[in-house]
Amino acid sequence: MKSSHSISFRIFARWAEFSYQNAIWIILLVLLLTSLSTVYTVNNLGVHTDTTDMLSEDVPFRANHIRYKKSFSQYEDTFLLVLDAPTPEQAHQAAKRFTNYLQKDSTQFSNTYYLTGEPFFEQNGLFFKNLSELGRITDYLAAAQPLVARIAESPTLYTFSSVLTEAVDELRAGRQLELEPVFNGVSATLNARLAGKSRALSWQALLGGEAQKETYQELIIVQPKLDYSQIFAAEEPINAIRIAAQDMGFTPNAVEKLRITGEVALAHDELLSAMHGAQDAGILALVLVALVLLIAFRSAGAIVTVILSLIIGLLLTAAFATAAVGHLNLISIAFAVLYIGLGVDYAIHFLLRHEELRKPDQSVSEALYKAGGDMGQALLICAITTAIGFYAFMPTTYEGVAELGLISGTGMLISFLITMTLIPALQRCFPTHVRKSSTSIQSINSVLDLPRHARKLVYGVTIIAILASVLALPHIKFDYNLLNLNNPHAESVQTFQELLRNTEDSPWHINILVSNIQETGHIVQRLRALPEVEKVISMLDLVPQEQEAKSLLIEEMAMTLGPISFSSTAFLIPDHHTVPEQRMALEKLNTALDRFIGEKPGHPSEASARALRASLSNLLAELDKRTMQNDQGGEQLLRAANHDLLSLLPGSIKRLQLALAAQPFTQEALPASVSSHWHTSDDVYRIAVYPSENINDNDALRRFVHAVQKIAPTATGVPVISLEAGEAVVDAFIHAFSLALLGVIITLWMMLRSVSATVLVLIPLLLAALFTGACTVLLGLPFNFANIIALPLLLGIGIDSSLHMVHRSRSTGAVYENLLHTSTARAIFYSALTTLVGFGSLVFSTHQGTASMGLLLTVGLFLTLVCVLIILPVLLHSAGEKKESIV
Incomplete structure (x- = not known):
């Protein structure tokens, strides 16, 4: 030693x-x-930022994911753009415009998909609702038809107030009308205008018998061209989206807002x-x-x-x-x-x-x-x-x-x-x-x-x-x-976590590949029985059931609505009614509401009527104040209120009329732009499985993945990975x-x-x-x-x-x-x-x-x-x- x-x-x-x-x-x-x-x-020296590629391809779940990438490559390395707007109409139109813009930019983006904005779904959307929903829409449409028809003839605040006053009088007379969504919607719109904000009235929600929510979202899937030779491979596509959003007015302070999240944005x-x-x-x-x-x-x-x-x-x-x-x-x-x-x-x-x-x-x-x-x-x-x-x-x-x-x-x-x-x-x-x-x-x-x-x-x-x-x-x-590694204050992280809380459309879902339509049906049936699963979507869901019965209800709606049309210049012509005349119409509506509240205590529409009466009283007070300060002040306020209440009606009626012309269809009639997301040319079918819990939680993630894997061991997707x-x-x-x-x-x-x-x-x-x-x-x-x-x-x-x-x-x-x-x-x-x-x-x-x-x-x-x-x-x-x- x-x-x-x-x-x-x-x-x-x-x-x-x-x-x-x-x-x-x-x-x-x-x-x-x-x-x-x-x-x-x-x-x-190169830099690889794809974390999935750090695992050996011999690992089973990697092999499953590679197969999925080859079959449905349109879902790999994507942005998820979230467009927020106060109404479904505004969100839909903004998403369509932005999708069209990005589809033209082939230098930065390979593919852009706005699936709910596909013409096929716009035409056949009513077939994807159940019979009870269609029945409710039919009833609300019958009740709203006179209101819509009168406004179509004269789309003014005066006409709208007058027709609504008549409807309140009908309620006082004992007629059964579902006006609660209308009262609440109009009240919220007027309150927003008095607060200096614009919150348009959603006629799509009203005609569907739904209460208007605070905000609506549309999702756009964008597949950018990434440059992995750069450390920030997605920087240029992200900048291109930001610039386009700025040009279209989708800013944090605007009515429509755009947020970027998704796999690529999170990694960036x-x-x-x-x-x-x-x-x-x-x-x-x-x-x-x-x-x-x-x-x-x-x-x-x-x-x-x-x-x-x-x-x-x-x-x-x-x-x-x-x-x-x-x-x-x-x-x-x-x-x-x-x-x-x-x-x-x-x-x-x-x-x-x-x-x-x-x-x-x-x-x-x-x-x-x-x-x-x-x-x-x-x-x-x-x-x-x-x-x-x-x-x-x-x-x-x-x-x-x-x-x-x-x-x-x-x-x-x-x-x-x-x-x-x-x-x-x-x-x-x-x-x-x-x-x-x-x-x-x-x-x-x-x-x-x-x-x-x-x-x-x-x-x-x-x-x-x-x-x-x-x-x-x-x-x-x-x-x-993986979200817990990122900056919790980043827009992509906050947006993604918000989407995860909505389990019905969770961006973290499991994908399963099967080789034939029969196997698809068998696996879907077993998956839907799992308590860990919220919903399952497959090729089978693109052809709704009970189309004949639904078709009859759609025809009834079309007959109820009738041939209503709006002039393209209707909203460009100034209201010919004077400010005092419009004020008088609002006063009559306010008085009718006051009488209804006094005569019908405990009525289902009482609370919403009180809310609308309070909003009208505030509007009339603000109108008097502005009229005294400025001759044009009252007129500007009424014009803005008129726009908020009626501007979305023509577009909503046009979309409804398009949907009412739908006819029953089969799987063969599905366009490639729709079916390609669920079925490939080499007969590979995709099944999407959505969790019933927020899998932002590790225990919920483990329960969801293990439950699905027992039925489909080859399942893949972000939760599995x-x-x-x-x-x-x-x-x-x-x-x-x-x-x-x-x-x-x-x-x-x-x-x-x-x-x-x-x-x-x-x-x-x-x-x-x-x-x-x-x-x-x-x-x-x-x-x-x-x-x-x-x-x-x-x-x-x-x-x-x-x-x-x-x-x-x-x-x-x-x-x-x-x-x-x-x-x-x-x-x-x-x-x-x-x-x-x-x-x-x-x-x-x-x-x-x-x-x-x-x-x-x-x-x-x-x-x-x-x-x-x-x-x-x-x-x-x-x-x-x-x-x-x-x-």
Whole structure:
């Protein structure tokens, strides 16, 4: 053992000395290699932002998804545009106009679909309602027909008020009329106008016997042309949509509003928030890391040495990634985080040991010789064990993690080479000066020395913490919800969560592919019986049932409505009634309502009549006020009210007349623009399954997916992918950590040649892992697709830190107090603190995944420090005492 140690000492000592003696040539060579690597990386390294492609195609759910993408490619990589408007008419017209505009832009968009705006559904929409709905519409249409016919002859506020007054008188006379929706609709429209807003009266809702809602939505599916050679592949299509929306007046303050969400928009906003969060955190981290390094070294030269070695090592690792993999993905890009977090350890350990060995009467070369000999073996073991830990991720089916393991593992070896070669060479330019024990060193020593006299307390607290952590382990969770990674304030996220709450049309639904129409019917029937399923849509639903009975009701509606038509210039001609005449008509309506309320207490329409009377009273008061202030003020108010109440009527009647001309149809009559969304040319049928719960909740997601998979194991879609990908990630990390732990144990035993030393190195690592898992439960911090990347970093730091302590104890025979007062303990403290402040700043990121990773790193690093600097020294001291007693 001694001979072997002596040989290794001389090899690393001479290596460091050689680097110092040939500093100029080595620095030039490294800079040249780094420059060439940087140019090569910039010109050849790609970035893949498609998270689905990070999983191996051999995984079953990936194969199902690939088949779905090939069959129904129009639903892959899409935006979901949400158009909001106060009425269904306005939402429909806005969606049609915007769809037509986007369909003409072939440079940015491959396909644009407004499915409910398809001419087929506009023509045959009534057939998709059930018989009871059609019956209700028939009754309301019969009651509204006289009102509509009179207004068609003279579309004015005067006529509208007069006809409504007559209807109220009919109610007073005892006639059964359903006027409650009319009263409420008119009241809401007038109240909005008096508040200075425009809220048109929806005649589509009135004729259908529905109460007008506050807002209506239409959805447009847009498939953009993405440029994956750019980091923000969707930036140009998003800008094109924003500009088009601005040109059409779809702004946040307008009547119609456009919001962008969907798969592509969510991915874009996630990447944007992650990069902005990393940028902001990076600035804070740079300041804090520089401050820690300044406290540790009190030397600007040492700080420059550490930063230069990190930057050069990072660039060389990026060049390796370019050559070995060719691209980065959203997981493997974390190699930079891992490299900085671990690479800084090597530099700090080497420089602090060099500083500790440097004597006033000793040359830099002699001190480097000893530092290289002392640190070379420890750093090599750290590099190899950490690299093995990362390489263990390579056999997993999660290719994103496998690529991360390959790049980061090699990065650790590169960091070792840089530390042993470049740092000694940089001592020519930035020599470490002899420094006496400073206040900071004494403060650190005093802190590290605290547990020395309380070993029983340390053991007791550790045992209690272990027991509590073991009880908490079963409650560790993994968050499968990709939305929870994103910025919660992003428009795409808020809009998508809003859509998810409406389970009937949830954008997160499951898709099932079947090979024939008979199988479709069988699976649909079984799925509809599930309590986890809200509704199921398939090709079968495009041909409604009971068409003959529905056709009779539609014909009855057509006869009831009659040949009503509106002149194209009807609303362009000013109302020929004077302001006093219109005011009188409103007064008569108000009086009729007052009498009805007095004569018919308890009538079903009483509450809505009271609301309309209050609105009319306010309108009349405002009309008098404006008329007194300005001769044109009253006229402008009445004109605006007239527009709000009647402007949508012609379009609603025209759409209704189109629907009333519908005839029964068969599956063969379906247009390709409709059937292609459910049936392909090679006889693949799609079934869409919608959840009965909001699957934004992980438990609801799991129930929904598992219930559907029991009937259709080949089901795919975002719910399936999220759940299966999460489970694949968890399995990949468990598999990788098992391999990593086995590889580390074997490597440590081979290099340390001691079972006890190997066990002592592993104990802090395992304890830190156990305590960190328990803290995730305590803090309500589940693992997710982002923060799970912190685990390899914690693994590497845990191995390195405990290995340095054990190696120093074995190589020098340092006892407890002397061990904690060495540069090794200070290096562990400062390197962990550097990583802690560097990556702890990620907690403030707007990207929730990044923030959770920062929090997990902060907790994990703190616990690692506790295990290495408090528990491990006590164990080493106890082991030393036991050895002495045996001797």
